[in-house]
Amino acid sequence: MGDPAGCPPSITAAAWTALRDTETPPFFVIAEPDLYTAFCPVAVISDPAEAADAFSGGLPVLPLKTPLGAPVRAGSPEPAHAGAVIDSIRTATAFCLSGEAAGLITNPISKIQLYQAGFDHPGHTEFLATLCAGGVAPPTPVMMLVGGGLKVALATIHVPLKAVPDLISTPRLIQIARIVGDALKRDFALSRPRLAFAGLNPHAGERGSLGREEIELINPAAEALRQSGYHISDARPADTVFHDALSGQFDAVIAMTHDQGLIPVKTLDLWGGVNTTLGLPIIRTSPDHGTAYEAAGGGHCRADSLIAAIRLAGQLAVNRALAHV
Numbered sequence: 001m002g003d004p005a006g007c008p009p010s011i012t013a014a015a016w017t018a019l020r021d022t023e024t025p026p027f028f029v030i031a032e033p034d035l036y037t038a039f040c041p042v043a044v045i046s047d048p049a050e051a052a053d054a055f056s057g058g059l060p061v062l063p064l065k066t067p068l069g070a071p072v073r074a075g076s077p078e079p080a081h082a083g084a085v086i087d088s089i090r091t092a093t094a095f096c097l098s099g100e101a102a103g104l105i106t107n108p109i110s111k112i113q114l115y116q117a118g119f120d121h122p123g124h125t126e127f128l129a130t131l132c133a134g135g136v137a138p139p140t141p142v143m144m145l146v147g148g149g150l151k152v153a154l155a156t157i158h159v160p161l162k163a164v165p166d167l168i169s170t171p172r173l174i175q176i177a178r179i180v181g182d183a184l185k186r187d188f189a190l191s192r193p194r195l196a197f198a199g200l201n202p203h204a205g206e207r208g209s210l211g212r213e214e215i216e217l218i219n220p221a222a223e224a225l226r227q228s229g230y231h232i233s234d235a236r237p238a239d240t241v242f243h244d245a246l247s248g249q250f251d252a253v254i255a256m257t258h259d260q261g262l263i264p265v266k267t268l269d270l271w272g273g274v275n276t277t278l279g280l281p282i283i284r285t286s287p288d289h290g291t292a293y294e295a296a297g298g299g300h301c302r303a304d305s306l307i308a309a310i311r312l313a314g315q316l317a318v319n320r321a322l323a324h325v
Contacts, residue, residue: 001031001088002107006291007301013039014303016059025314028060048100075297082117096282102317103283142278148268151252152261173221183278196250199235271304285309
């Protein structure tokens, strides 16, 4: 469902309108049905299995068990909605883990609103990892952005730049690259994916004169990965590696920082980029933007990224199913 006071209701309805007559697999939303009636026809369902038959006639909506707790006003966030938002995430994840749904597309949420309601996870992705863990240590999720012809995974995400060197240890980079490489094989149907590490420092450290993280941390990780069969480069200058990927030299780039990875993707495809989470036992994609309260209040939200996220989830589900045949 995402945050009902933001863009999610209108873009979900717009995505159904755009995709209803295409070959995109049918989808349903776990939410209060009244959120969508002003935007599109609604088909209330009681079970995920009903979504396919209902899809052509209206947006399939499986009602929440948790009430919204307060009226919804577009553009006005409301902490009372937090319980319903969390219930939607929890229920959707359960459907994916049980096989009743092939993939999860998460609409944007406001972590601030959830924190005020006692939410104790750093973010959406960490909550999903915990839900997927089933009482054991949660898997390690890796954020990868897909858009503009690029696939860019992130070694660090929402941390200050000064903290990054302490977070990119060789074992951590090896773990991330394995997750990325294995996901590209299974979910993106690439038989031998070609990966590149972006350097942390300008010119990838210029042989140590501009920093030694490449020599001491990144390149040893790359060598260990090559020894175990992964096709991956040493650290490459970040000002050229994305061009190299666009030209076909690499299938994915592992960026060292959030902005290093997101700037090229959003420059090339601001509206259609997709966030996909690797390393989970379920498929998860998400629009690459936030709740857009101001746009929701003004009635001018764009559904491009959600549409792309739905299409990508459908393709990943097909590829994953074929990989298991």
